[in-house]
Amino acid sequence: MSLLKVEGLNKIFGGHYALSDVHMDIRPGEVHALVGENGAGKSTFIKIVTGVYSPDGGTLLWKGKAVTINDPGDAREIGINVVHQDRHLIPSFTGYENLFLGLKYPSSGVGVKWKAMQNRAKSLMEEYGVKLDMNKTAERMSPPERTMLEILRAMMLECNLLILDEPTASLTDQESEQLFSLIGKLIERGTSILYVSHRMDEIFRLSHRITVFRNGQHVATVNRAETDRDGLISLMNNKEYKKAIRIEREGAAGKPVLEVRNVTTVDGKVKGVSLDVREKEIVGLFGLAGAGRTELLETIYGLRRKSSGDVVIRGELKSGLSPRASLDEGVVLIPEERKRDALVMGMTIRENITLPVLKKFSSGWKLRGGEERKEAEGWMEDLKVKASGTEQEVGQLSGGNQQKVVFAKALMSSPFLYLCDEPTQAVDIMTREQIHRLLREQADAGGAVLFVSSDLQEVLDIADRLYVLHEGRVVADLPNRDVTPENVLAYCFGQGKDRDQS
Numbered sequence: 001m002s003l004l005k006v007e008g009l010n011k012i013f014g015g016h017y018a019l020s021d022v023h024m025d026i027r028p029g030e031v032h033a034l035v036g037e038n039g040a041g042k043s044t045f046i047k048i049v050t051g052v053y054s055p056d057g058g059t060l061l062w063k064g065k066a067v068t069i070n071d072p073g074d075a076r077e078i079g080i081n082v083v084h085q086d087r088h089l090i091p092s093f094t095g096y097e098n099l100f101l102g103l104k105y106p107s108s109g110v111g112v113k114w115k116a117m118q119n120r121a122k123s124l125m126e127e128y129g130v131k132l133d134m135n136k137t138a139e140r141m142s143p144p145e146r147t148m149l150e151i152l153r154a155m156m157l158e159c160n161l162l163i164l165d166e167p168t169a170s171l172t173d174q175e176s177e178q179l180f181s182l183i184g185k186l187i188e189r190g191t192s193i194l195y196v197s198h199r200m201d202e203i204f205r206l207s208h209r210i211t212v213f214r215n216g217q218h219v220a221t222v223n224r225a226e227t228d229r230d231g232l233i234s235l236m237n238n239k240e241y242k243k244a245i246r247i248e249r250e251g252a253a254g255k256p257v258l259e260v261r262n263v264t265t266v267d268g269k270v271k272g273v274s275l276d277v278r279e280k281e282i283v284g285l286f287g288l289a290g291a292g293r294t295e296l297l298e299t300i301y302g303l304r305r306k307s308s309g310d311v312v313i314r315g316e317l318k319s320g321l322s323p324r325a326s327l328d329e330g331v332v333l334i335p336e337e338r339k340r341d342a343l344v345m346g347m348t349i350r351e352n353i354t355l356p357v358l359k360k361f362s363s364g365w366k367l368r369g370g371e372e373r374k375e376a377e378g379w380m381e382d383l384k385v386k387a388s389g390t391e392q393e394v395g396q397l398s399g400g401n402q403q404k405v406v407f408a409k410a411l412m413s414s415p416f417l418y419l420c421d422e423p424t425q426a427v428d429i430m431t432r433e434q435i436h437r438l439l440r441e442q443a444d445a446g447g448a449v450l451f452v453s454s455d456l457q458e459v460l461d462i463a464d465r466l467y468v469l470h471e472g473r474v475v476a477d478l479p480n481r482d483v484t485p486e487n488v489l490a491y492c493f494g495q496g497k498d499r500d501q502s
């Protein structure tokens, strides 16, 4: 019998079907993966099942009985908990407060029992082996910390179905492992999981069955053993799929574009880092959570203050680093948090893309709107942004398509140095390769790329060379030749040096 059975589900946005006649069944105790290209309808499906959106037709059966889920409270009540793709935390609330958001605080009639709240949170963290400073406010937490907090929150109430929409998008492998062991424990207890991800390895590792959506329609549901990575991708985009192969570019690098000399930040997150990136090079930067990857990029870009050391760009020593100066000069940062740092949700795609480059399209006081739109459309097409046009609001796009807009925006400013912090986060596997191709083209044309990803395999797929960071310091500088994930991880855990000597 099904735990949740959905039939004939429709959802229409602005005259287009986001979901059309979708069916799906989730069995008790299974991990059911849901995959599809960016904009295929995965999050919309989840939002309907959890009462965020109301459907435009279709039926939901829960344990064999018809149900209507009018709001998120209804979903929780029947036993469906969720971690949405666009995270839902209150920035100024502490971990504890966010954890109890929307739940009844334990109270003794007059006051809230803070002690009871803390104990409940602590035992939950112990049970699942999660370490988080719950007194910190959400805005002071890193993206992975926030994800773990949301996952914990979903676990606060017993549930029969836990829905995770791209939970690992900003997690490192190590943190993902924590999540996977947590999933394992839930499955043992008979909880079902609906799992959305673009990461093929975890889909094949975790799931029992896999459902594929394409353009708002259900294409297939298969047992894991019945398919493989390429087969799944072909179902997703209805095309034969071949993975891109990395070509080694020996001796291709040119003059140094970026030289970081002994840089330490005021907050001590980066400690005496030196590295360089040359023309035509894609340099990877890898490290575990807290290694200082994001902080280093932010320092180079001028968002974070350094206390000592130098940043040299194209041979010129930069004394005052600032985002504005960086942008004017041709240095772009593709930040980790698209919602907070890169996009204005209420503005159109075109406005977002051209925001930093209005100068380029104005002659005197006049804006050359036609050119602007044409270039924006060109990049949108290259990146296959799924939208009704350049005039659609960014907030209405799917998560992956928002990320594509962030990338298009970076390309529009024609930079020569790309500082990329998780640039392919949330994008589907086809677009991810397209982004790699575009970065490679930029590099081949003389640009330089510093590339951070929490997905080690991705770094190894794209980088010519890579630096490993550990607790704010560079612990290895490796040409990407015969490097295995194990080699890199050994450095991340601070063991690399010993291994070399033995």
Ligand SMILES: Nc1ncnc2c1ncn2[C@@H]1O[C@H](COP(=O)(O)OP(=O)(O)OP(=O)(O)O)[C@@H](O)[C@H]1O
Binding pocket: 013, 014, 018, 036, 037, 038, 039, 040, 041, 042, 043, 044, 045, 085, 386, 387, 395, 396, 397, 398, 399, 400, 401, 426, 428
């Ligand atoms: N609030 C909204 N208003 C208008 N259109 C929307 C809205 N929410 C989603 N859509 C559209 O519905 C379609 C499906 O989006 P959805 O977010 O479900 O995709 P997804 O499969 O989750 O993609 P991703 O992998 O990028 O997260 C997209 O074309 C999107 O633009």
Ligand SMILES: [Mg+2]
Binding pocket: 042, 043, 044, 085, 165, 398, 399, 400
């Ligand atoms: Mg989504």
